Amino acid sequence: MTWLNYHHLYYFWVTAREGGISSASTMLRVGQPTISTSIKNLEESLNQSLFNRKGRGLHLTEAGKVVLDYANQIFSLGNELVEVIADKTFSKRTHVHFGALDSVPKSLVQSLIHSAQKIAPCTITVLEGGGGDYLFKELQAHRIDLVISNFPPTIGDSKQYFSRLLAKIPITVFSTKKYQPLKRDFPASLQDQPFIMPSLHSKLRHDLNHFFQINKVTIDVIIETQDTSIQKILGIEGMGLVPLPDFAGKELVKEGKLIKIGSLQGITEDFWLISSPRKFSNPIAETLMKNFDWKI
Numbered sequence: 463m464t465w466l467n468y469h470h471l472y473y474f475w476v477t478a479r480e481g482g483i484s485s486a487s488t489m490l491r492v493g494q495p496t497i498s499t500s501i502k503n504l505e506e507s508l509n510q511s512l513f514n515r516k517g518r519g520l521h522l523t524e525a526g527k528v529v530l531d532y533a534n535q536i537f538s539l540g541n542e543l544v545e546v547i548a549d550k551t552f553s554k555r556t557h558v559h560f561g562a563l564d565s566v567p568k569s570l571v572q573s574l575i576h577s578a579q580k581i582a583p584c585t586i587t588v589l590e591g592g593g594g595d596y597l598f599k600e601l602q603a604h605r606i607d608l609v610i611s612n613f614p615p616t617i618g619d620s621k622q623y624f625s626r627l628l629a630k631i632p633i634t635v636f637s638t639k640k641y642q643p644l645k646r647d648f649p650a651s652l653q654d655q656p657f658i659m660p661s662l663h664s665k666l667r668h669d670l671n672h673f674f675q676i677n678k679v680t681i682d683v684i685i686e687t688q689d690t691s692i693q694k695i696l697g698i699e700g701m702g703l704v705p706l707p708d709f710a711g712k713e714l715v716k717e718g719k720l721i722k723i724g725s726l727q728g729i730t731e732d733f734w735l736i737s738s739p740r741k742f743s744n745p746i747a748e749t750l751m752k753n754f755d756w757k758i
Contacts (some may be wrong), residue, residue, distance in 0.1 A: 468536075470504040473497050474512060476718040482520050523562075534604045537741045556584045558746050561597040561609040564590060564689045565664060567710055570610060570733060570756055577754050581746050596622070601738045607747035609736040613665045623739045628756045630730040631707035633666070635723040636714070640750075648724035649677055656702035658685045658693050658740040666731050670705055671730050694720075707731045709758050 477486040477497060487494045505512050507680045508599060512526035522530060537576045539588055546747050558710055575586055589597070589606060598615055602622055614625040635652070637644070644651040652674075660667040667686075674681055684702050687693055697704035704711070705726065714720040737751045 464507055467504065468509065471506070471529075471533055472537070473500040475505050475537060476527065477501060478514075478522060478526065478533075479518070479529045486525055486582045495559060505579050528669065531604060531741060550621065556582060556744065556746050557587070558584050558608075558744060559587045559589065559606045561589045561600060561606040563594060563597065563611050565612050565666075566610045566733065567690065567707065568628060568719055569709075569758075573607075573756055574610065574735075574750065574754060577750060579688065580748050581749050584746055598736070601736065604740050607737065607744045607749060611736055612731055612735050614734050615707070615736065622738060627737055628733045628754070630732050631709060631758070632725055633670070633705050633729040633731060634708045634711060634725045635703050635705050636697060636711040636720040637703045637723055638698065638719075640700060641703060642721060644703075644723050646675065647728065649674075652679050652681055652703070654680060654682055656684045658687070658702045658704045659680045659682060659683050660693075660705075661686045661688045666705075666729075669729050672728070673726055675681040705729075 473486065473490070473492075473496075475485055476490055480489055483494050483497050483501075486492075486497055488498070490497070501546060503511065508513075508525070508529070510525040510529075511523050512529055513520045514523055531665045535549070538557070542555075544681070560574060571588060571590075575588070578584055578586055594611055597606065597609045601609050614627075615623045636642070641655070644655065644693065658671065662668075682702075685696060687696075690706060693704045693706065694714065696702065698714065704720075704721065708725065711720055711722065715722055733756070735751060737747060
């Protein structure tokens, strides 16, 4: 039987995460020759090349990607062991990592957290923002267990991810009372009106642009932001009209802070729960992926 040297594996893991031996050397405060020798010894013990060396750059081989996958799990479990012993709880708590785009409603993230805690005792980490590409890469690298997004991964990535549609929410235009006359002759009444819109990289923004184009309505986009919380705040200040998922503005309507101008026929925002295939599945994340039900 070949025994795995975890010290060598750790040097490989840090090098892969840092993107090179030089960066790993700085982080670990260990000389580059020591790291190089450790990785070479690991490769010899596994009888596999783990990096392709192109110039000064290091790129993981297919075998290297598999080893990194296992190393992520091994050292994550090791960190969890240290936490459990330090807390003196001596009860294993599963650690679940969620990623969420800024445009995802906080109520959805909150609901997912509550559902996870009902499944089993767990520690939850939420990473917000960073953009969809960044979160999907973190998911594929197994540094995140689930991503909540308002768009699925592209078709070309279908084998790398599992996606489940949670909800399709109608889009409604909200505003302060000073825009109340715009309810008449909606949506033609929106011509030349100031709007606080989602940013251009979002699917919803393109759907909105298409809606206004086919309805021959030209709006005045004064602010672009992907954060719905900022959209609401600026809308309450009366800076412009805000297109939001219907449920997102209902509470503000009840509080008298905004009014509903009208719904945009055929325009919805979709919300997805996304995971990535892995050899060691997180039991809580796996259960959520199958059974999570967002009660709006």
